Amino acid sequence: MRLQHSQKENIFFQNIIIEKKMTLSKLIEISREYGRHKEFVIAGGGNTSYKTADHLWVKASGHALATIGEEGFAQLDRKKLALVASKSYSDDNFERERQVKDDLAAANLTSERRPSVETSMHDVIDYSYVIHLHPTAVNGVMCANDVEKVLPSIFGEDALYIPYIDPGYILFKEVEKQIKLYRAAHGFDPKVILLQNHGIFVSSDSVDEVRDIYDRLLKSIDSHLKQPLPTQEVEVPGVVTEIIPALRMLASTEELKTLKVRNNALVQHFSDSAAAFDKVSKPFTPDIIVYCKSKYLYIDESNPAVVIERFKTAYTDFVATNGYPPKVVLIKGIGMVAIGENSAQTDIILDVFEDMLKISWLSESFGGQHFMTDAQIGFIDTWEVENYRRSMAVVASKGRVENRTVIVTGAAQGFGEGIARELKEQGANIVVADLNVEKGRAAAAELNAIKGGNKALFVKTDISKTEEIEHLVAETVKHFGGVDVFISNAGILRAGGLDEMTPENFDLVTKINYNAYFYCTKVVSKVMKLQTQYKADYMADIIQINSKSGLSGSKKNFAYAGGKFGGIGLTQSFALELAPDRIKVNSVCPGNFYDGPLWSDPERGLFVQYLEAGKVPGAQTIEDVKQFYLNQTPIQRGCTVKDVVKGVIYLIDQAYETGQALPVTGGQIMLK
Numbered sequence: 001m002r003l004q005h006s007q008k009e010n011i012f013f014q015n016i017i018i019e020k021k022m023t024l025s026k027l028i029e030i031s032r033e034y035g036r037h038k039e040f041v042i043a044g045g046g047n048t049s050y051k052t053a054d055h056l057w058v059k060a061s062g063h064a065l066a067t068i069g070e071e072g073f074a075q076l077d078r079k080k081l082a083l084v085a086s087k088s089y090s091d092d093n094f095e096r097e098r099q100v101k102d103d104l105a106a107a108n109l110t111s112e113r114r115p116s117v118e119t120s121m122h123d124v125i126d127y128s129y130v131i132h133l134h135p136t137a138v139n140g141v142m143c144a145n146d147v148e149k150v151l152p153s154i155f156g157e158d159a160l161y162i163p164y165i166d167p168g169y170i171l172f173k174e175v176e177k178q179i180k181l182y183r184a185a186h187g188f189d190p191k192v193i194l195l196q197n198h199g200i201f202v203s204s205d206s207v208d209e210v211r212d213i214y215d216r217l218l219k220s221i222d223s224h225l226k227q228p229l230p231t232q233e234v235e236v237p238g239v240v241t242e243i244i245p246a247l248r249m250l251a252s253t254e255e256l257k258t259l260k261v262r263n264n265a266l267v268q269h270f271s272d273s274a275a276a277f278d279k280v281s282k283p284f285t286p287d288i289i290v291y292c293k294s295k296y297l298y299i300d301e302s303n304p305a306v307v308i309e310r311f312k313t314a315y316t317d318f319v320a321t322n323g324y325p326p327k328v329v330l331i332k333g334i335g336m337v338a339i340g341e342n343s344a345q346t347d348i349i350l351d352v353f354e355d356m357l358k359i360s361w362l363s364e365s366f367g368g369q370h371f372m373t374d375a376q377i378g379f380i381d382t383w384e385v386e387n388y389r390r391s392m393a394v395v396a397s398k399g400r401v402e403n404r405t406v407i408v409t410g411a412a413q414g415f416g417e418g419i420a421r422e423l424k425e426q427g428a429n430i431v432v433a434d435l436n437v438e439k440g441r442a443a444a445a446e447l448n449a450i451k452g453g454n455k456a457l458f459v460k461t462d463i464s465k466t467e468e469i470e471h472l473v474a475e476t477v478k479h480f481g482g483v484d485v486f487i488s489n490a491g492i493l494r495a496g497g498l499d500e501m502t503p504e505n506f507d508l509v510t511k512i513n514y515n516a517y518f519y520c521t522k523v524v525s526k527v528m529k530l531q532t533q534y535k536a537d538y539m540a541d542i543i544q545i546n547s548k549s550g551l552s553g554s555k556k557n558f559a560y561a562g563g564k565f566g567g568i569g570l571t572q573s574f575a576l577e578l579a580p581d582r583i584k585v586n587s588v589c590p591g592n593f594y595d596g597p598l599w600s601d602p603e604r605g606l607f608v609q610y611l612e613a614g615k616v617p618g619a620q621t622i623e624d625v626k627q628f629y630l631n632q633t634p635i636q637r638g639c640t641v642k643d644v645v646k647g648v649i650y651l652i653d654q655a656y657e658t659g660q661a662l663p664v665t666g667g668q669i670m671l672k
Contacts, residue, residue: 035065060113080107140362259481263335302333342453399427410490418641513563575659591665594638
C-alpha cells in the first residue's frame, strides 16, 4: 500500500529534524570538548558553527563553549546572510558595523540570540564545520615577530595566514578575498586559517578531521619551542593580608570591588623586574583588551607599607591618564592581582592575563613579542561589539550585601549553611569555614550553583586554633581581597546538670563557644582595621550568632548558657574597643531552630539530650520536649534561618548600632 503524499512529507521533514539534531550534537560535542580547556578558550571566547546549503548555526554571543547546548546557537538564513558580502556599507567604522549588525539581525531566525560578530567569516568558509579557537600555543606564534618566517615549518604550506586586521566587516572582507584567491590557486578552501594576533580557524566536513588538525598543529608548535612554559606552583605569601585589603579599599572609590591574587612561576618571572613586566605591558589580542583593558600596573616592591603607598599614587595617576581604573596589578614578590566588579570577573581577568603571560613566554621561541599597535588597541577599546562582550562578562546581581565578603564559621550544615545561602543570594562572596571537609566542600559547591557574579569558597578551619583562623583569613584575602563581615556561628552544646557535666565537656563547650569568638575577633579585626584605614565611608562588621540562652539562664545547660552570656560580654567589650576603627560588633540571639541538626539530630540533637537529661519535667518523648518549647513562644513556631539573616542584614545596614544583642526569639525573650 502506497503512503499518502502528506505522510511522505511528514517523514521527509522528520528525517531533516533528525539529521539536524545529529549534526548539531556533533557541533555541541566538539564545542564543549575544546571550550572546557583553558589552553584552547578563555572567558567564553571562540566561535563554532555548522552549515547546510540553506542555514548556518553559529555560537550566539553570551554563551560559553564549555557548557553550550542547542539553545546557545543562533540559526541564520544563508541567502539573507550572503547579502552582507555583496552590499556596500558606510566608510565610517562604527556606522558600518551598526549596518552590518542590522543585516545579521535580518538574517537571524532566532531573534532572541545574537549571532557572533564573526558569523560572515563562518559562512564564507566552504566546509560544514568551522571551529575557531584562541589556543595559547597558536597565539604564542601568531603574536611573535617572526610569525611569517616560521609559518611553513610549523603549520605547513596549505595554511592561509592573514596579517592583523581590525575585527568586524573589514576583517571578513579580507578573509573572503584571501579565501577566493586560495580557492582559485588550489581548487579548494583552506582548512587552516591563521589570523595574526587573534587566533585560528580550523574547518572540515568532519569533526574528527578538525580534531586531527588541531592535534597535529599543537604537536608541531611544541616541537619548535626553545623553552617550555614553567608550570611550578608558587604560594601566595602570607604578607598579602597586610597589603591586599588596603588596595581593595583604595580601588573601591564607589562600589566595593573584589580582588583576587594568583602566583606561580610564570607570574613570578614577569613580575620580577620592570624589564620582565615590559614584555607583558601591552595586549597581544582583542580578548585581552575586552577583559583586562590595555594598560596594567606594575609595582617593583614587596614591603607592605611601600606597596600600599605606591599603589595609592599609581592608581590615581592611572585613572587620570587612561580614563578607567586598572584591572591588573603585578607586584614583585607578591603575585598577580585582579581588580573586578565581582568574583566571577576577577577569575576571568586572571585567566585571560595569565594566558597573555604564556603567549609572551612562548613568543620568545619565535622572535619575541609582537604587540597590538595603539591604533588597533583604540579600535577594540571603543568598538561597540567588543563593549557588548565586556558587558556580558559582568554578571549583574543586586542584593543587600552586594560584593561584601562574608566569612561564616560552622557553615557546612545547619544554621550556618542556611545563613551562608541567604547571604550568597543577596550578593555576597561567602567563605564556608568548617572542620567537616566533605560537607564543607559540598556546601560551597551548592552555593556556587546559585546564580550571580560572586563566589563561595570552603576553607577547612578549626576555630579553636589561632593558626587555622589566620589561614582562613589569608585564604579569604587571596580569593576576595578582604573581609567585610565575620559571622562567628560555629558552636557546640553539651547539655547536663551539675551532676552530669564533666570538666572536659565544660572546657570544650567554653573553648568553642567563648574562647574561639575571641580568637577569631583578634585575627579578623587586623584586616578590618586595614580596610577602614583606607576608605573613609566604610564600616566592617563582626557578628556573633549567640542564642536566647545568652539572654536568659538555661536549666541543666549552664555550660552552653555561660559561654553565650560571656559572648555578649565580649561583644560589648569588643564594640567599645573597635568603634574608633569603624568596626561594628554585635550579637544575634536566635530562638530555637528546631529544624536544624542541633535540635533534630536523632542521636545527639538537643531534643534527645534534653529528654535524657530530664530537663523538661514529665516529658516522655521527643515530641513532649518539642511541644514544651513551642508553648513558650508567643508566635508558636521555631526560629528560621531567614529570621536570623534579616537580623544579620539589619545589623550590617546600620551605621549606628554596635555592642547590641539582638533577640530573634519570636517573643520568647523580651528585653527589659
